[in-house]
Amino acid sequence: MKAIKKKRKSTEMSLQITSMADIFMILLVFLLKNYATSMTSIAPTTRLTLPEVMKATEQVQESLKVEINRNVVVVDDKPILSLNNFQFAASETSNGDASPTLENIFAHQRKLMPVPNLGSGLVVMADQQTPYSTIKRVVASAAGAGFVDLQLVVVETE
Amino acid sequence: MNVGGSSSQEVDLNLAPIIDCFTVLITYLLVTASFLTLAAVDVNVSETGAAPAVTAGQPPMSMMLEIKAGGDITIAVQGGTLTHEIDINVKALQNSSENIEELESRLRELQSKWPAIQDASVTADPTVIYKNIVETIHKVQSIMPKVYISS
Numbered sequence: 001m002k003a004i005k006k007k008r009k010s011t012e013m014s015l016q017i018t019s020m021a022d023i024f025m026i027l028l029v030f031l032l033k034n035y036a037t038s039m040t041s042i043a044p045t046t047r048l049t050l051p052e053v054m055k056a057t058e059q060v061q062e063s064l065k066v067e068i069n070r071n072v073v074v075v076d077d078k079p080i081l082s083l084n085n086f087q088f089a090a091s092e093t094s095n096g097d098a099s100p101t102l103e104n105i106f107a108h109q110r111k112l113m114p115v116p117n118l119g120s121g122l123v124v125m126a127d128q129q130t131p132y133s134t135i136k137r138v139v140a141s142a143a144g145a146g147f148v149d150l151q152l153v154v155v156e157t158e
Numbered sequence: 159m160n161v162g163g164s165s166s167q168e169v170d171l172n173l174a175p176i177i178d179c180f181t182v183l184i185t186y187l188l189v190t191a192s193f194l195t196l197a198a199v200d201v202n203v204s205e206t207g208a209a210p211a212v213t214a215g216q217p218p219m220s221m222m223l224e225i226k227a228g229g230d231i232t233i234a235v236q237g238g239t240l241t242h243e244i245d246i247n248v249k250a251l252q253n254s255s256e257n258i259e260e261l262e263s264r265l266r267e268l269q270s271k272w273p274a275i276q277d278a279s280v281t282a283d284p285t286v287i288y289k290n291i292v293e294t295i296h297k298v299q300s301i302m303p304k305v306y307i308s309s
Binding site for chain 1: 173174176177180181183184187188190191194195196197198199200201202203225282283284285286287288289291292293295296307308309
């Protein structure tokens, strides 16, 4: 029995995990560093393809967010208006350049701001295929409520 | 001298729980991380059809770019010492996309000729897609300090 016990002890293997811990530590530091700078809060909530631009230098500032895709306009992560292949319904196009529903929503959002009538920034995330007529209507509605500093979100390429 | 005694006090750190924590953390970070680099192109909104501000003397020089449906870009310069509006047409490429390189060289020419032009207003035909508008605005922005989009 003694002989067997001795034999078992000698074949016991211990995994050397110190180097593995080192690798994990490096990976963790790298991911945490990237995670801090990645703008997860402005990630689009709907399915859309953002336009690509080479070397856009401006960082996206936290502000009211509007998303435009083929089927819907989303303001502050809430679907507000349905679109039909990027086109507004007839009821939204009868009142000049702006959309009445969007104008009301933007005006309401402006009142909700910590300092109303001070911040005029608006983050615009639109699908790259959106026609100018739709962009113009959204921009006109936002401008009517005082949002005149736009940040057009793009994917930065090298 | 008891040299052999030191080996009996060797402490073996148990790394298994740390590795477990690291694995969970790395998996979480990899799943939630966004590898897209998002940036922004800053523009201001200008009102089309707004009455020009009444100023004494010459009106300030202004530049207006219009992107046409076929990819052509028209640059209009007015104000300042100019007696009439100057129109420049940047023809589209063969695949009907905007000739961004020529636009850049034209804008640089205009700015070196009239340094008073400090901003440009961009508008487009209703069917021009957002991708082309953003590309044009981004190029204009590399030359002009301030860019407006017409509402």
